[in-house]
Amino acid sequence: xxxxxxxxxxxxxxxxxxxxxxxxxxxxxxxxxxxxxxxxxxxxxxxxxxxxxxxxxxxxxxxxxxxxxxxxxxxxxxxxxxxxxxxxxxxxxxxxxxxxxxxxxxxxxxxxxxxxxxxxxxxxxxxxxxxxxxxx
Amino acid sequence: xxxxxxxxxxxxxxxxxxxxxxxxxxxxxxxxxxxxxxxxxxxxxxxxxxxxxxxxxxxxxxxxxxxxxxxxxxxxxxxxxxxxxxxxxxxxxxxxxxxxxxxxxxxxxxxxxxxxxxxxxxxxxxxxx
Numbered sequence: 246x247x248x249x250x251x252x253x254x255x256x257x258x259x260x261x262x263x264x265x266x267x268x269x270x271x272x273x274x275x276x277x278x279x280x281x282x283x284x285x286x287x288x289x290x291x292x293x294x295x296x297x298x299x300x301x302x303x304x305x306x307x308x309x310x311x312x313x314x315x316x317x318x319x320x321x322x323x324x325x326x327x328x329x330x331x332x333x334x335x336x337x338x339x340x341x342x343x344x345x346x347x348x349x350x351x352x353x354x355x356x357x358x359x360x361x362x363x364x365x366x367x368x369x370x371x372x373x374x375x376x377x378x379x380x381x
Numbered sequence: 382x383x384x385x386x387x388x389x390x391x392x393x394x395x396x397x398x399x400x401x402x403x404x405x406x407x408x409x410x411x412x413x414x415x416x417x418x419x420x421x422x423x424x425x426x427x428x429x430x431x432x433x434x435x436x437x438x439x440x441x442x443x444x445x446x447x448x449x450x451x452x453x454x455x456x457x458x459x460x461x462x463x464x465x466x467x468x469x470x471x472x473x474x475x476x477x478x479x480x481x482x483x484x485x486x487x488x489x490x491x492x493x494x495x496x497x498x499x500x501x502x503x504x505x506x507x508x509x510x
Contacts, residue, residue, distance in 0.1 A: 321445055
């Protein structure tokens with residue numbers, strides 16, 4: 246059976262909804278199965294791979310940085326790329342160029358790249374299936 | 382003396398996995414530490430925050446694992462017991478969802494929708510989150 250290719254379009258910014266947690270759960274399974282994965286990170290989601298995210302302590306929880314182990318989406322993106330590679334798949338993670346410019350988040354996790362809606366079109370044409378997770 | 386604020390929390394489970402808590406309950410706890418005087422009313426889907434024993438596995442992406450997944454019942458208890466923030470739950474919203482009083486963490490107070498306006502009058506500020 247040929248290797249499956251899955252495209253997911255994301256719109257939500259980090260730390261604003263549960264949509265991204267759902268998306269990463271799906272992406273994780275796809276990576277573990279060695280699928281080829283395309284991600285079009287659009288609008289707020291263009292900040293997911295912003296490399297200057299940093300974890301913080303949580304005084305309300307009474308935890309320092311290490312204890313709180315606060316999630317950053319850049320770490321999740323990097324882990325996704327590594328997991329796919331380990332299982333023989335690849336991830337083409339495209340950060341919408343205009344979206345990152347207007348947000349000032351144009352420094353990416355290595356292995357992700359700047360792109361445009363044309364990339365999303367190309368992804369759709371080349372995929373076995375496409376999942377759009379929009380902002381509501 | 383701080384202005385008393387009534388906080389009606391309705392938006393629920395929004396980004397709790399990424400933040401490892403609810404952003405509004407966290408904000409109120411932090412403000413209380415700075416001298417604010419808050420009360421919380423959980424309504425709508427947020428009444429589920431008061432259900433004891435809830436939890437969720439942390440997110441896993443490849444080798445990356447979340448180790449501090451949110452526990453909303455723990456955070457509600459923290460507001461009540463440690464921060465001394467009164468927490469009310471709207472009874473009709475519990476009933477709509479089939480949640481019994483015995484399922485709730487100790488210390489939450491039940492409040493009918495019809496009693497809300499009287500509660501509003503006791504506060505200088507009412508915030509609907």
